[in-house]
Amino acid sequence: MKLERTLVVMICGVFFIVGRSYLNAQGCCTPGTSSLYGAERGIAQYRTLNASLAYQYNFANRAYQGLQQVDDLLRRTASVQSLNIELEYGLADRVSLLMLGSYVWKSREFTTSSAVGSGSQTTTFNTNGVGDVTLLGKYAVIRPTITSPFEVSIGLGAKLPTGSYTQELDGTRYPIDLQPGTGGSDLLGWVFVARSYPAQQLSFYGSFLYRYAGSNPDGYKVGNEWIASLGAEYSIVEWFQLSLQLRGRSAGEDFASGRFLPSTGGQMYAVLPGVIYREGNVAVGMYSLLPFYRNLPGTQVSLNYLVGIGMQSFFDFRGSPEPQVEGKNSK
Amino acid sequence: MKQLVVVTLAFVMGCVQPQPTEQNMAPSVQNPVITSVTATPSIVQVGQNCRVTCNAYDPGGDSLSYKWRVDLGDIVGRGATVYYSAAYCCAGTNRITVTVSNTGGSATGYVDVEVR
Numbered sequence: 001m002k003l004e005r006t007l008v009v010m011i012c013g014v015f016f017i018v019g020r021s022y023l024n025a026q027g028c029c030t031p032g033t034s035s036l037y038g039a040e041r042g043i044a045q046y047r048t049l050n051a052s053l054a055y056q057y058n059f060a061n062r063a064y065q066g067l068q069q070v071d072d073l074l075r076r077t078a079s080v081q082s083l084n085i086e087l088e089y090g091l092a093d094r095v096s097l098l099m100l101g102s103y104v105w106k107s108r109e110f111t112t113s114s115a116v117g118s119g120s121q122t123t124t125f126n127t128n129g130v131g132d133v134t135l136l137g138k139y140a141v142i143r144p145t146i147t148s149p150f151e152v153s154i155g156l157g158a159k160l161p162t163g164s165y166t167q168e169l170d171g172t173r174y175p176i177d178l179q180p181g182t183g184g185s186d187l188l189g190w191v192f193v194a195r196s197y198p199a200q201q202l203s204f205y206g207s208f209l210y211r212y213a214g215s216n217p218d219g220y221k222v223g224n225e226w227i228a229s230l231g232a233e234y235s236i237v238e239w240f241q242l243s244l245q246l247r248g249r250s251a252g253e254d255f256a257s258g259r260f261l262p263s264t265g266g267q268m269y270a271v272l273p274g275v276i277y278r279e280g281n282v283a284v285g286m287y288s289l290l291p292f293y294r295n296l297p298g299t300q301v302s303l304n305y306l307v308g309i310g311m312q313s314f315f316d317f318r319g320s321p322e323p324q325v326e327g328k329n330s331k
Numbered sequence: 332m333k334q335l336v337v338v339t340l341a342f343v344m345g346c347v348q349p350q351p352t353e354q355n356m357a358p359s360v361q362n363p364v365i366t367s368v369t370a371t372p373s374i375v376q377v378g379q380n381c382r383v384t385c386n387a388y389d390p391g392g393d394s395l396s397y398k399w400r401v402d403l404g405d406i407v408g409r410g411a412t413v414y415y416s417a418a419y420c421c422a423g424t425n426r427i428t429v430t431v432s433n434t435g436g437s438a439t440g441y442v443d444v445e446v447r
Contacts, residue, residue, distance in 0.1 A: 073377055123407045125405075137394060
């Protein structure tokens with residue numbers, strides 16, 4: 001058994017390393033990185049804490065016009081790395097609070113030619129900093145039980161502008177897509193449904209997140225978006241699971257300088273295969289996001305693919321139940 | 332002889348550099364003056380860059396610093412001349428603003444560039 005586990009960990013490591021070498025990110029004018037890591041779980045139980053640390057790397061260098069891949073005149077290459085920290089605590093029997101914070105590294109390279117001369121210029125911008133913080137309050141409408149492993153949860157939240165949107169280089173502010181934060185506050189609405197089949201070691205879930213984006217103080221507003229996902233997890237053995245998710249994302253156009261920006265927003269659908277290894281109260285997961293359909297207005301650089309690795313730990317503060325003393329308070 | 336003395340005195344006095352006064356050693360208290368902000372060309376295609384120059388001076392002879400700003404697009408470079416380009420997202424007229432500062436204050440100018 002121990003040999004099997006070692007083998008699984010090694011396979012996971014290879015999967016991650018190979019995945020990283022092909023990685024690909026968000027392009028111009030799609031600031032921020034959507035992450036649904038904690039929003040794809042049900043609520044945390046009362047007085048328990050789920051803490052997780054995840055690293056994501058994504059890369060983009062393919063331009064699309066509608067459904068078609070086209071040449072990018074700017075020859076852009078963009079990458080976003082993020083270290084995400086998540087804490088979710090069960091505040092009450094049916095209520096938990098999820099907090100997501102991040103530190104991000106962004107990079108974009110592009111090439112332009114002189115409008116009056118013949119030379120070309122390749123520039124690389126690099127930024128990093130604390131990202132925006134997301135808070136999501138969850139409420140279990142239907143709680144899963146042993147006899148009925150079905151859950152429906154809803155939630156409301158906000159993304160707060162804790163990340164800088166004013167970073168500069170030599171006195172010139174970086175473009176908004178390279179800033180660690182958007183500078184705006186967003187409102188979030190969330191629905192989660194899950195059904196497990198313990199006998200078959202199988203579970204299914206679906207989640208839907210809607211984000212109403214607020215403007216930043218400069219008047220830049222990221223397009224509103226929804227992200228929907230359908231996923232399944234299958235336990236091969238008690239300590240090892242396979243996961244597969246289908247995710248769709250649709251975003252509206254960004255708004256800035258008094259106008260909607262023509263080459264922003266759009267739809268993207270992707271598949272996310274992953275593996276999860278469990279040992280006691282700790283789970284380590286690895287996943288990749290592979291887009292298979294895009295419909296983007298105008299011409300945009302879109303995500304090639306993304307890989308991530310995360311570790312989640314579970315802490316139980318409930319303690320052992322106090323022994324009931326018969327007749328203690330009886331008269 | 333009298334003419335020789337006058338010429339000699341004039342020569343000697345001309346060689347003497349005036350001592351700096353407190354007034355011209357002190358930092359400028361006057362704001363910089365921007366004479367023009369230009370973009371060459373002022374219309375660019377996606378994938379092209381244009382050169383943006385701010386012509387400014389300091390009335391007191393101080394050095395100037397430049398801060399460039401645009402809501403949409405990329406500015407590359409620093410100082411009085413920078414380069415501007417934009418992707419498809421930012422097609423339209425974009426205003427590039429420059430703030431020129433000295434120790435006494437600042438002045439702001441702008442130029443509009445159309446991205447097609």
